Amino acid sequence: MATVSVCQYHRGGFSFENCKRNALLEADINKLGFSSPAARKTGTTICGVVYKDGVVLGADTRATEGMVVADKNCSKIHYISPNVYCCGAGTAADTEMTTQIISSNLELHSLSTGRLPRVATANRMLKQMLFRYQGYIGAALVLGGVDCTGPHLYSIYPHGSTDKLPYVTMGSGSLAAMAVFEDRYRPNMEEEEAKRLVRDAIAAGIFNDLGSGSNIDLCVITKGKVDYLRPHDVANKKGVREDKIYGRPVTGNYRYKHGTTGVLAKTVTPLNLEVVEENVQTMDTS
Amino acid sequence: MKEYHYTGPVEHKFSPYAFNGGTVLAVAGEDFALVASDTRLSEGYSIHSRDSPKCYKLTDTTVIGCSGFHGDCLTLTKIIEARLKMYKHSNNKNMTSGAIAAMLSTILYGRRFFPYYVYNIIGGLDEEGRGAVYSFDPVGSYQRDTYKAGGSASAMLQPLLDNQIGFKNMENVEQVPLSLEKAVQLVKDVFISAAERDVYTGDALKICIITKEGVREEIVPLRKD
Numbered sequence: 167m168a169t170v171s172v173c174q175y176h177r178g179g180f181s182f183e184n185c186k187r188n189a190l191l192e193a194d195i196n197k198l199g200f201s202s203p204a205a206r207k208t209g210t211t212i213c214g215v216v217y218k219d220g221v222v223l224g225a226d227t228r229a230t231e232g233m234v235v236a237d238k239n240c241s242k243i244h245y246i247s248p249n250v251y252c253c254g255a256g257t258a259a260d261t262e263m264t265t266q267i268i269s270s271n272l273e274l275h276s277l278s279t280g281r282l283p284r285v286a287t288a289n290r291m292l293k294q295m296l297f298r299y300q301g302y303i304g305a306a307l308v309l310g311g312v313d314c315t316g317p318h319l320y321s322i323y324p325h326g327s328t329d330k331l332p333y334v335t336m337g338s339g340s341l342a343a344m345a346v347f348e349d350r351y352r353p354n355m356e357e358e359e360a361k362r363l364v365r366d367a368i369a370a371g372i373f374n375d376l377g378s379g380s381n382i383d384l385c386v387i388t389k390g391k392v393d394y395l396r397p398h399d400v401a402n403k404k405g406v407r408e409d410k411i412y413g414r415p416v417t418g419n420y421r422y423k424h425g426t427t428g429v430l431a432k433t434v435t436p437l438n439l440e441v442v443e444e445n446v447q448t449m450d451t452s
Numbered sequence: 453m454k455e456y457h458y459t460g461p462v463e464h465k466f467s468p469y470a471f472n473g474g475t476v477l478a479v480a481g482e483d484f485a486l487v488a489s490d491t492r493l494s495e496g497y498s499i500h501s502r503d504s505p506k507c508y509k510l511t512d513t514t515v516i517g518c519s520g521f522h523g524d525c526l527t528l529t530k531i532i533e534a535r536l537k538m539y540k541h542s543n544n545k546n547m548t549s550g551a552i553a554a555m556l557s558t559i560l561y562g563r564r565f566f567p568y569y570v571y572n573i574i575g576g577l578d579e580e581g582r583g584a585v586y587s588f589d590p591v592g593s594y595q596r597d598t599y600k601a602g603g604s605a606s607a608m609l610q611p612l613l614d615n616q617i618g619f620k621n622m623e624n625v626e627q628v629p630l631s632l633e634k635a636v637q638l639v640k641d642v643f644i645s646a647a648e649r650d651v652y653t654g655d656a657l658k659i660c661i662i663t664k665e666g667v668r669e670e671i672v673p674l675r676k677d
Contacts, residue, residue, distance in 0.1 A: 209497075209651075228677070233604070235649045338497050372677045376497045376651040379677035402677045405644035407637075420616075420641075428623040 209377025211339030212242060212253035213367050214308045215351065216332045217360035220317045220388035221310035224364035225253045226339065226372050227397070228379035235379070241396065243385045247272050247283045248392065250311030251385045252292075255337035256324060257304035264305045268292050285311040285318035289328055297326025306336045312389050339371025339378040346370045361386065365399055372401055469521050469569045470495055473652030474506050475603035476517030477639060478575035479617065480583030481630050485662045487515040487575035488639045489603075490647070490674060492655040493522060502655040502676065506603075509667055510536060514549045514576035515660045516556075519603035520590070521569035528568050531559060549576035553586035553594055560592030567591050571602040576662055583662075605646035605653045612642055636661065640672055647674040 195202050209230040214223045225242035228235055244252045244265035250272075254261025268291045276283045289309055296303055307322040321334035333351050335343040346367040355363065361384060371378045384398035473494040479486045489506035492499060507517045508529045516532070518525040535555060539547050547555070553574050560568060572588040587600035599617045601609035614620045616638055619627050630638075639659055647654045654675045661668045 230651060233651045235651065238648065374499060376494055376499065379651070379675075402675050404648055405640075405672075405674060407641045407644065422622070423624070425624050426622050428621075 209339075209375070209379075210242065210255040210337030211335070211343050211368050211371025211375060211378040212255050212308050212337050213335040213340075213343045213347065213364060213371075214253065214310045214319045214321075214333065215347070215355075215360050215364055216310075216317050216319050217355040217357060219357060220312045220386065221319050222357075222360045222364045223251055223253050223308060223310045223385040223387070224368045224398075225383050226368055226378040227381045227383060228372075228377070229258055230377055233376070238380050239397075241383065243383055243394070243396070245269060246288050246309070246311070247276065249282055249313055249387065250285050250288050250309070251387060251392070251394075252288070252310070253308040253336070255306045255308075255340075260303045260305040261307065264292065264295065264303060265307070268295070282313060284313040284315065285309065285320065286313075286315075289320045289322065289330075292322050293326045293328050296322065296324060301325040308334055308336050310385075310387060312387050317387070335367065335371075337371070337378065339368075339375035342370040342374045343367035357386065357388075361398075369399070369401055468566075470523070471520070471569075472500070472522040472525075473604050474519040475601065475605040475609065475643070475646055475650070475653045476506050476519045476571070476573050477599075477601045477609060477613075477642070478517060478573045478585040478587070478597075479599045479613075479630070479635050479639065480575065480585040480597070481632060481635055482583065483577075483581055483663065484632050484635070485515075485575040485577060485583035485585065486635055486639060486659055487517045487573065487662070488643065488657060488659040489517050489519065490643060490653045490655060490657055492653065494652055499655075505658040507658055507660045509660065510552060511546050511576075512666050513662060514547075514552055514574060515662055515667060516552075517573045517575070517602070518570045520571050524568040524570045528559070528570055528572075532556065535559070548579055549574060549584050549586070550578060550596075552576075553588075553596075556586075556588060557592040557594050560588065560590065564591055571606075573600050573602050575660075577664065581664055603653075605650035608646050608649060609642050612645070613638075632661070632663075636670070643672075643674060 192202055209228055210226060212225045214221055223243055227239045229237035229240040242253055244254055246252050246265060246269045252265050254265060268288060271291060272283045272288055292307060301324045304324050306324055309320045309322060319334060320328050320330050321336055322328045333347045350363055364384060365382055368382045380402055381397040382399040382401055384395040386393040474490055476489040487507050491503050491505045493501040493504035506519050507515050509515050536547055556572060567590045569590060574586040576584055578584040585597045585600055586594050587597050588594045599613045601613060617630060619625055636659060643657045657672045657674050659670045
């Protein structure tokens with residue numbers, strides 16, 4: 167039975183259909199003096215660890231556009247299949263779309279085989295797609311899950327290489343997170359210890375890397391159960407504005423009264439519409 | 453598509469500047485001035501220090517905030533302090549805020565063709581005891597303001613100050629002159645918001661409050677991520 171995959175026509179080899187068009191558009195835009203919009207990257211610290219009963223995946227929740235925070239609470243742990251999840255670093259759109267495409271294809275594949283999908287299958291599909299695009303899809307992923315052969319963890323790079331390891335980190339905060347792992351990782355940890363280790367690794371990235379920040383999300387995958395803890399730890403809260411000093415109310419309340427924004431001009435255009443036909447369709451509420 | 457050639461050894465230019473982040477802000481009131489800055493020193497994606505304030509006290513009535521390239525900030529403040537001493541010794545009085553501002557402009561323009569990569573804002577009391585803020589660009593252009601934000605999050609702070617202190621884009625609003633408590637609270641609120649969205653701003657906020665009694669400092673923690 168041939169596997170069906172959606173959204174992709176595998177003609178084999180490299181698919182660079184839109185590159186010429188993109189180059190022309192870029193040239194046109196530059197001629198007018200503008201620059202093409204930059205893709206939003208996630209900055210990011212993501213990591214994963216294999217422990218006694220499964221895998222724990224962790225991620226921060228900050229998305230940056232240059233050095234400005236675009237999203238303070240974005241979700242970087244993506245669903246691939248009921249037993250496989252994937253953290254994504256790099257270009258936000260790339261990680262989102264790539265994981266969605268593979269998740270969709272994996273579901274079709276799983277229906278076709280009649281079995282729960284394996285982590286190695288997701289790994290293969292991801293790496294083959296990323297290699298096909300020669301690194302132009304900027305997605306660096308940490309893929310983890312539990313299948314019939316046990317718990318597995320992979321790191322996948324934008325050019326399509328993968329590593330199968332007991333603990334991995336990716337993103338701009340990967341060095342900070344890996345420092346924590348190299349210090350405290352041991353094989354066959356208990357669940358609580360593994361969760362604490364991943365939480366501390368992501369926290370190291372959040373506080374020491376400017377591209378990562380906000381909260382810590384965790385995903386604990388075991389045989390038959392997934393705990394998607396979002397947020398697992400609210401590591402940073404917005405500063406509280408005191409609205410009283412020595413009992414007297416001060417600023418801190420930035421609400422505006424009605425009429426604060428001046429209306430310069432007002433034009434009312436009545437739309438003279440004629441009722442041509444009136445049709446009532448009852449809703450089927452049975 | 454561009455073709456890939458190997459063109460031989462490539463020379464990479466050495467850049468004498470680095471960007472160390474940080475935001476400064478100054479507000480002038482009827483009889484006070486505030487100079488505030490965050491205390492984070494960063495480079496690239498790393499943090500060098502969480503406790504490196506960018507406000508430097510010059511005299512009992514003047515504080516300067518410098519952000520940009522930290523190396524140039526340090527050298528510039530050393531030069532200003534030396535010039536202040538020289539003035540004191542030859543004129544037997546302290547420099548006024550306006551005089552310091554004028555002098556800084558000439559110091560900065562003296563390096564027109566290899567500028568100090570510093571965004572300066574001076575806050576202090578003028579000769580009549582009223583609050584004064586002078587804002588500069590890296591090559592010495594300056595003007596007296598009522599309020600000004602500079603540094604990495606300046607584009608985020610300045611519009612809010614324009615609205616809350618300058619009462620811009622608002623109608624039917626009672627234009628009350630800014631009191632010291634309100635100004636301090638506004639500065640705290642504004643930095644809390646800047647720390648949310650600017651990665652270079654955070655860790656702690658230091659506010660220098662200049663009144664006729666002298667310079668008082670207040671430190672408030674900010675987000676550390």
